[in-house]
Amino acid sequence: MKADKIKIQNLEVFANHGVFPEENVLGQKFVVSAVLYTDTRKAGQTDELTASIHYGEVSAFIDRYLKEHTFQLLEKVAESLAEELLLQTKGLQKIRLEIKKPWAPVGLPLETVSVEIEREWHTAYIALGSNIGDSEAYLKEAIDKLDHLPTSRVEKVSSFLVTAPYGVTDQPDFLNGCLKLQTLLYPEELLRELNRIEQEAGRERIIHWGPRTLDLDIIFYDDLICEEDDLCIPHIEMHKRSFVLKPLEEIAPYKRHPVTGKTVREMLGELENAGQETADA
Missing domain, CATH: 3.30.70.560 (7,8-Dihydro-6-hydroxymethylpterin-pyrophosphokinase HPPK)
Known part of the structure; x- marks a missing residue:
């Protein structure tokens, strides 16, 4: 049986992640999108929030987690965040997570770089x-x-x-x-x-x-x-x-x-x- 999806698109978080020291000190904007794979059948039948994943709470968790931790690599940010969400979110079977870094300091004109991963139980x-x-x-x-x-x-x-x-x-x-x-x-x-x-x-x-x-x-x-x-x-x-x-x-x-x-x-x-x-x- 295929899982249903709840999507969080382009959540903006100001946090301190990056290879360069100034990125860790000054901070910058990150843009997070998540696809949460779960079973929405019971919520769809009962209209009860407790029967589904509360996307507001997940969004708040993402914001808090990225602000409370500092990593060098986007890969580490994505891996750690995906793992914590799977461990902490009841009913979450799988997650597809993309973390974008606008204006990455590469010395060239680019709009954004990103890391996208899928992790699951x-x-x-x-x-x-x-x-x-x-x-x-x-x-x-x-x-x-x-x-x-x-x-x-x-x-x-x-x-x-x-x-x-x-x-x-x-x-x-x-x-x-x-x-x-x-x-x-x-x-x-x-x-x-x-x-x-x-x-x-x-x-x-x-x-x-x-x-x-x-x-x-x-x-x-x-x-x-x-x-x-x-x-x-x-x-x-x-x-x-x-x-x-x-x-x-x-x-x-x-x-x-x-x-x-x-x-x-x-x-x-x-x-x-x-x-x-x-x-x-």
């Missing part, structure tokens, strides 16, 4: 696993740390299940789970945070598929298909792993694989049927 599904020490404590601590990232929030968490080890079988059973995360982080940024949380839990990458205090994997990120050297989304092995599909099916049974088009429930059913056929053979 993304949905990621993360698999969790542990088979060393207090596994339940490691998983719960990881969930708490993800929920307390400044630009992320945990929406759903599956129950934990005990599963046999995968790959290297001569090791303790695992405790596994999955969670749904709303995040402003890009995939590579999210991966870095997951690696940091693993390291803080004492994760050591010694044996592939070996025992570990904590394992965090990105299974889905929106409907992104990514094939980088250090990051593959959707997770390349997910359709083979019941310890991923079972908890994932609990919180997102109808989430579709962006390549195969199969739902999580369908992939789990196929895997369980294949295992039953192998057992019957």
Whole structure:
């Protein structure tokens, strides 16, 4: 479903941003335009302001934020403002933000320069696993740390299940789970945070598929298909792993694989049927 739009066009703000010291001291005019992507259906039906985004409050927030902060680059102004608006504005799913700088000091006759960006909330599904020490404590601590990232929030968490080890079988059973995360982080940024949380839990990458205090994997990120050297989304092995599909099916049974088009429930059913056929053979 496409989001509706509320537009704020050419809001003038006098603020102190720029590379040159005099720009930070003397200040200058900036012109801000924003497209706020949200769902206006309820407001349209009820005629209640609280059911929508108050564009007056957003305009006041933009004015106040630009005046209270000082940045060198327009890119930083736009990035920081977009992030704060997404974090602070209830119902805001996505924002397109343009910040214009009239009479930029480039020594040439120009009317304006500007930076325009789009930022939005993304949905990621993360698999969790542990088979060393207090596994339940490691998983719960990881969930708490993800929920307390400044630009992320945990929406759903599956129950934990005990599963046999995968790959290297001569090791303790695992405790596994999955969670749904709303995040402003890009995939590579999210991966870095997951690696940091693993390291803080004492994760050591010694044996592939070996025992570990904590394992965090990105299974889905929106409907992104990514094939980088250090990051593959959707997770390349997910359709083979019941310890991923079972908890994932609990919180997102109808989430579709962006390549195969199969739902999580369908992939789990196929895997369980294949295992039953192998057992019957």
